[in-house]
Amino acid sequence: MSDGARLNDYALSVEDVSIRFGALQAVDGVSLQLPAGARHALIGPNGAGKSTFVGLITGTLRPDSGRVLLGGHDVTRTGFSARVRRGLVRSFQVTSLFAEMSALDSVLLAIAEREGRSARMLRPLGRYGAFVDEAGEILRSVGLIGVAKRPVSDLAYGQQRVVEIALALAARPRVLVLDEPAAGIPAGESTRLFEVLEGLPAEVALLFVEHDMHLVRRFARAVTVLAGGKVLAEGTPAHVAADPAVQDAYLGRRGAGLHA
Amino acid sequence: MSDLHSSISWRRPVAEAAVLAALAALPLVSQDYLLLLTQVAVLALFTLSLELLVGQAGILSLGHAAFFGIGAYAAAFLALAGWEEPISGLLIAGGIAGLAGLAMAPLVLRASGLTQLMVTLCLGLMLHEAASRGRDWTGGDDGLSGFLNSPVLGLFEFDLFGVTGYLYALAVLGICFAAFTLMRAAPFGTALRGIRQNPVRMAALGTPVGARLAQAYALSAAMAGLAGALMAETTQSVALEALSFQRSAEVLIVLILGGVGSRYGALIGAAVYVLARDWLSALSPEYWLGWLGLLMMAVVLVAPRGIAGLLARVRLPRARAKTEDRA
Numbered sequence: 001m002s003d004g005a006r007l008n009d010y011a012l013s014v015e016d017v018s019i020r021f022g023a024l025q026a027v028d029g030v031s032l033q034l035p036a037g038a039r040h041a042l043i044g045p046n047g048a049g050k051s052t053f054v055g056l057i058t059g060t061l062r063p064d065s066g067r068v069l070l071g072g073h074d075v076t077r078t079g080f081s082a083r084v085r086r087g088l089v090r091s092f093q094v095t096s097l098f099a100e101m102s103a104l105d106s107v108l109l110a111i112a113e114r115e116g117r118s119a120r121m122l123r124p125l126g127r128y129g130a131f132v133d134e135a136g137e138i139l140r141s142v143g144l145i146g147v148a149k150r151p152v153s154d155l156a157y158g159q160q161r162v163v164e165i166a167l168a169l170a171a172r173p174r175v176l177v178l179d180e181p182a183a184g185i186p187a188g189e190s191t192r193l194f195e196v197l198e199g200l201p202a203e204v205a206l207l208f209v210e211h212d213m214h215l216v217r218r219f220a221r222a223v224t225v226l227a228g229g230k231v232l233a234e235g236t237p238a239h240v241a242a243d244p245a246v247q248d249a250y251l252g253r254r255g256a257g258l259h260a
Numbered sequence: 261m262s263d264l265h266s267s268i269s270w271r272r273p274v275a276e277a278a279v280l281a282a283l284a285a286l287p288l289v290s291q292d293y294l295l296l297l298t299q300v301a302v303l304a305l306f307t308l309s310l311e312l313l314v315g316q317a318g319i320l321s322l323g324h325a326a327f328f329g330i331g332a333y334a335a336a337f338l339a340l341a342g343w344e345e346p347i348s349g350l351l352i353a354g355g356i357a358g359l360a361g362l363a364m365a366p367l368v369l370r371a372s373g374l375t376q377l378m379v380t381l382c383l384g385l386m387l388h389e390a391a392s393r394g395r396d397w398t399g400g401d402d403g404l405s406g407f408l409n410s411p412v413l414g415l416f417e418f419d420l421f422g423v424t425g426y427l428y429a430l431a432v433l434g435i436c437f438a439a440f441t442l443m444r445a446a447p448f449g450t451a452l453r454g455i456r457q458n459p460v461r462m463a464a465l466g467t468p469v470g471a472r473l474a475q476a477y478a479l480s481a482a483m484a485g486l487a488g489a490l491m492a493e494t495t496q497s498v499a500l501e502a503l504s505f506q507r508s509a510e511v512l513i514v515l516i517l518g519g520v521g522s523r524y525g526a527l528i529g530a531a532v533y534v535l536a537r538d539w540l541s542a543l544s545p546e547y548w549l550g551w552l553g554l555l556m557m558a559v560v561l562v563a564p565r566g567i568a569g570l571l572a573r574v575r576l577p578r579a580r581a582k583t584e585d586r587a
Contacts, residue, residue, distance in 0.1 A: 080463050092460075121443045122443075124266065135264070148264060
């Protein structure tokens with residue numbers, strides 16, 4: 001921790017951010033604090049502003065007002081890729097990979113980037129021995145070692161979702177934003193992904209953007225409910241589930257609820 | 261975990277060096293085709309620079325002759341101004357083209373797709389027009405000639421038969437091809453292909469995508485400038501045509517013919533194109549351009565990934581398991 005950051009700073013602190021698109025107030029004064037090791041779910045009906053809020057956190061959007069702090073540093077004006085280099089990493093809801101590359105090369109690329117070596121032109125990427133060792137460890141830990149050299153487009157969808165996580169892990173995040181990590185996975189293929197999520201490093205602050213209540217109940221220790229661009233409720237999963245406003249605005253419409 | 265580490269394979273570099281050595285020994289056998297083969301080397305280098313741009317980084321260009329021409333004119337200016345040493349002249353010309361690339365990169369990278377194509381086209385046309393008007397500097401339509409470079413390494417004079425020019429061009433192409441090969445396998449080349457396949461994901465890895473693309477653009481421009489300078493030094497003349505749209509289109513055709521994305525595509529494409537042009541123009545002096553067009557169409561229809569892609573398809577089933585991770 002350098003230049004002014006303190007130990008007790010939140011890993012991610014979003015302070016009262018708002019953004020408007022024309023007549024639509026997409027996000028309206030939302031705050032969110034994630035300490036290191038957080039397991040926090042962001043839920044809400046379609047159109048609640050979840051994706052916009054993720055854009056504000058990750059830097060693809062700039063808020064009209066409010067601040068975003070990363071480990072105590074103001075990154076409100078910092079771009080997307082620069083925030084990644086500061087430890088704020090995201091995965092994508094729709095699988096977003098390098099179709100022609102193998103999982104190994106993809107992870108190697110992520111490591112090379114993290115280590116500031118992505119502009120090197122002389123030594124082949126596959127001959128950075130320490131990188132290959134680390135990529136091997138990551139791929140082993142997520143169960144992809146057997147298909148490490150196959151083009152990712154050849155992998156099953158559930159495996160591709162795991163490559164998403166492996167790429168995020170290779171960046172050594174302090175804050176990891178997982179945008180519907182289980183979206184679109186056939187039931188039989190999700191077991192592995194859940195194991196991987198459970199095995200994520202304890203110190204990483206995790207923000208799930210989720211529709212899947214099963215996943216929220218299983219992983220989240222805290223929940224923020226967005227509706228109409230505002231925070232509707234906050235608290236433990238049980239507390240939020242019991243909130244009548246949440247049941248009204250969100251669960252009432254969706255039928256299947258937080259109740260197990 | 262050792263199975264993930266790639267072992268060094270010397271087979272390919274050795275085979276490539278053998279081909280280079282055989283080509284270098286050619287003047288001992290025959291000096292008939294040296295001028296033609298020098299043209300092949302120049303065009304291959306120029307095409308390789310476009311491969312870096314299109315095949316690796318995924319940046320489209322219809323104005324790459326701008327950098328070829330800048331390199332060619334820079335080499336001619338240097339020689340006319342009395343700087344006659346060829347190797348330093350070549351490097352300076354390449355450097356100037358690279359700087360021009362760096363200056364134009366923000367304009368080109370701001371756009372994408374068809375708009376990007378338009379920007380490169382317009383930049384190329386503007387430069388061509390400027391060179392055409394600036395007669396005092398460029399000689400306008402007459403081009404520049406009457407300059408002579410001093411002997412290569414102080415030893416080998418540029419001779420009438422083109423032996424020195426041929427070997428010089430071959431050496432420059434060989435060095436640039438080796439550098440391209442290293443760059444392609446290195447983190448930089450892999451990152452460029454990552455950007456081509458998925459720029460958003462690269463940014464999500466923390467890559468400064470714009471900066472990487474600007475570097476690629478400048479490198480490609482420098483290599484195109486080297487090709488232009490090589491042409492100027494080996495032919496001792498520069499025509500306005502070096503900056504023309506036709507040349508930009510030609511190099512794109514050669515790249516597609518040879519195979520985009522392949523290491524050998526630029527080399528194969530340039531050789532086939534120049535030799536076919538020579539052969540057809542002798543066979544049919546009036547209609548050769550039409551025959552050449554038919555040949556190109558036939559190749560593209562039969563081999564959408566170019567000649568190199570066709571060769572790889574023939575070879576791959578046999579060696580697939582072994583080379584997959586290197587492809």
